[in-house]
Amino acid sequence: MPLVPMRILLDHAAENSYGVAALNVNNMEQIQAIMEAAKETDSPVIIQASRGARKYTNDAYLRHLMLAAVELYPKIPIAMHQDHGNSPATCKSAIEQGFTSVMMDGSLSEDGKTPSDYAYNVKVTKEVVDAAHAVGVTVEGEIGVLGGIEDGHGAGGSGLEHVTDPAMAEKFVADTGVDALAVAIGTSHGAYKFAKKPTGDVLKMDIIEEIHRRLPNCHLVMHGSSSVPRSLVDLINKYGGKLKESYGVPVEQIQRGIKHGVRKVNVDTDNRLAITAAIRQVFSETPEKFDPRDYLGPAREMMKKVCIERMTAFGQAGNAGKIKIKTCKEMVGSYRK
Ligand code: G3H
Ligand code: 13P
Ligand code: ZN
Secondary structure (H helix, E strand, O other): OOOOOHHHHHHHHHHHHOEEEEEEEHHHHHHHHHHHHHHHOOOOOOEEEEHHHHHHOOHHHHHHHHHHHHHOOOEEEEEEEEEEEEHHHHHHHHOOOOOEEEEOOOEOOOOOOOOHHHHHHHHHHHHHHHHOOOOOOEEEEEEOOOEEEOOOOOOOOOOOOOOOHHHHHHHHHHHOOEEEEEEEOOOEEHHHHHHHHOOOOOOHHHHHHHHHHHHHOOOEEEEOOOOOOHHHHHHHHHOOOOOOOOOOOOOOHHHHHOOOOOEEEOHHHHHHHHHHHHHHHHHHOOOOOOOHHHHHHHHHHHHHHHHHHHHHHHHOOHHHHHHOOOOOOHHHHHHHH
């Protein structure tokens, strides 16, 4: 099967009350780790690439790696998603490269840092929805702004400054026609999200519940959803790393979100931690090694383990074979209706 539109994966997830991990990639080993985890758990796959990832890989390498995944895993539906598109031009270039889903993050201006206003967000998002739906590609929008700035996506601060207003979320979906909506509930990207295990005053799961009440048919997206497992942080530090103590989003809070309309769960940092932990361990325990396969192999294995855990916890495991596939071309008709 070809790369599939993300919308059909999210629709199936909604019909069957589960969530799908959206996993970031920058290289072959990460794609392999995800695909092996998906094969082992029979999970549908959302692979996403940030602008930085597209620059790092060069679109052509990424496109061909994704086509290799499609060829090697014919039974697993795979959607290829642009993470945090900063402008309609970025999203349109992703579509030209064969992405089957794009995020137009109009909650920030084109610089990826400065919060924009509602009118700007609607304008750029609607422009992307019109272009994408004309070719059956899925669109994710964002309302409210993530905290943090570690990776260049976010407005700084604790993440509570620009939490999503549920009424505005409702209006935004009506004004733009997005397939999926990212909401800001106090999370941020990267390893440093919360100073202690988050409680409801900093991780606002109640906002998700309110948005889901207002928009029961909209697929919600949680960004910054890494759990930052203590075991991985400890392993990195044991082998010479210097990560500060930090807390991520507990898996049980994500599961609570999934009960209330969250269908796409963005995870990047946990896989980065897994890769780094494995590589540090090899370097430290066997410093005589210098064949990249000797450390990239274990890194891939460690990332696969994290992916299996998330795919199982979010409920997508066991669903790959149950999804009725539609191509982007077939989606065009559904959007026209
Ligand atoms: O959106 C955040 C992801 O973790 C990607 O980060 O821009 O460093 O590739 P990145
Ligand atoms: P984490 O940094 O928590 O993994 O979040 C990733 C993300 O939201 C990508 O868009
Ligand atoms: Zn994000």
